[in-house]
Amino acid sequence: MQTRLVVSPVHLFLTLLFVFLAWMQPCSGSYGVTYTTNEGPKTILYGDIVGPTDGYDNEPIQDTSRQDWIYFSFWHEAGADGWDGPTAFYEFDFRGLLSSGQTLNIDSLYMWAGTGVPAQSMVLHLISPPQFTPNIASYKLRLVSIPAGITYNGPYVWYGNHGDITLPYYSSADGTTGYRFQAEISAVPEPGSLVALAGGLGGLAVLRRWRRLT
Numbered sequence: 001m002q003t004r005l006v007v008s009p010v011h012l013f014l015t016l017l018f019v020f021l022a023w024m025q026p027c028s029g030s031y032g033v034t035y036t037t038n039e040g041p042k043t044i045l046y047g048d049i050v051g052p053t054d055g056y057d058n059e060p061i062q063d064t065s066r067q068d069w070i071y072f073s074f075w076h077e078a079g080a081d082g083w084d085g086p087t088a089f090y091e092f093d094f095r096g097l098l099s100s101g102q103t104l105n106i107d108s109l110y111m112w113a114g115t116g117v118p119a120q121s122m123v124l125h126l127i128s129p130p131q132f133t134p135n136i137a138s139y140k141l142r143l144v145s146i147p148a149g150i151t152y153n154g155p156y157v158w159y160g161n162h163g164d165i166t167l168p169y170y171s172s173a174d175g176t177t178g179y180r181f182q183a184e185i186s187a188v189p190e191p192g193s194l195v196a197l198a199g200g201l202g203g204l205a206v207l208r209r210w211r212r213l214t
Contacts (some may be wrong), residue, residue: 020149031098031185033130037111038123045074045106045183048097055079056085057094064089064175066185067114070122071175075108098137098187105184112147112178113171124165130185137187141165145180147172 033045041062062073073089089110098104113122130139139160146152147170158165170178 017156028199031130031132033139033183034127035072036125036127037072038120038125039113039117040069040071041091042127043109044092045095046071046092047097047104055082059085059092059094061086062089064114064187067116067173070111070113070117071178072111072124072174075104075110075176076139081107098185099114100187101156103186105182107182109181109183110175110178111167111181112175113169115171117169117171119169119171122167122169124167126164127212130160131140137185140184140186142182142184143179144182147177147179 031045031047056076059074062071063112064071064073071089073091074093075089076083076085076087078085093106095104111122111124130137138177141158141162143156150168150170152168167179168195
């Protein structure tokens with residue numbers, strides 16, 4: 001006599017719960033990206049598991065009064081997107097930790113040359129590739145706006161290990177008229193979570209097929 005395997009509703013519920021919890025397991029660790037220009041200061045995006053939020057965390061305001069620098073800075077407006085700090089350019093942007101499946105979007109990064117910088121190509125240099133601890137995220141930088149009167153034919157998107165980004169010269173005393181970028185960090189499930197998810201779903205599929213054949 002052939003024995004049929006019966007999957008009880010309780011067993012099915014517990015299996016699905018395990019798969020869901022494995023999939024939703026939060027990532028842990030920090031991330032960081034550091035840039036500089038060919039004639040300017042460092043710009044740092046940093047996320048940590050302890051302390052920072054996605055709002056104002058007393059980040060240092062970028063001094064944009066020097067007209068002999070090429071700047072690459074974060075722009076924040078008071079009251080916009082939960083920002084309760086001053087309206088200004090910032091050297092750093094401290095952010096909180098990402099959980100699995102979350103995406104962090106930085107909407108306003110500007111690059112421009114001060115009025116005292118001689119005409120030259122502007123180079124955005126990635127000091128070190130994005131650092132993720134553990135390696136649980138992907139990074140993308142996108143150019144979304146070009147200054148009026150500037151001709152530029154791409155590229156427009158760069159990923160984590162890109163080389164130097166070279167742009168046509170643009171000089172202004174108002175940085176918000178410069179090149180505008182968006183940065184994106186997406187957290188992906190850790191390998192253990194993906195294995196658990198695949199195993200759980202695969203097991204359910206096998207059981208379902210076994211019951212249909214018997």
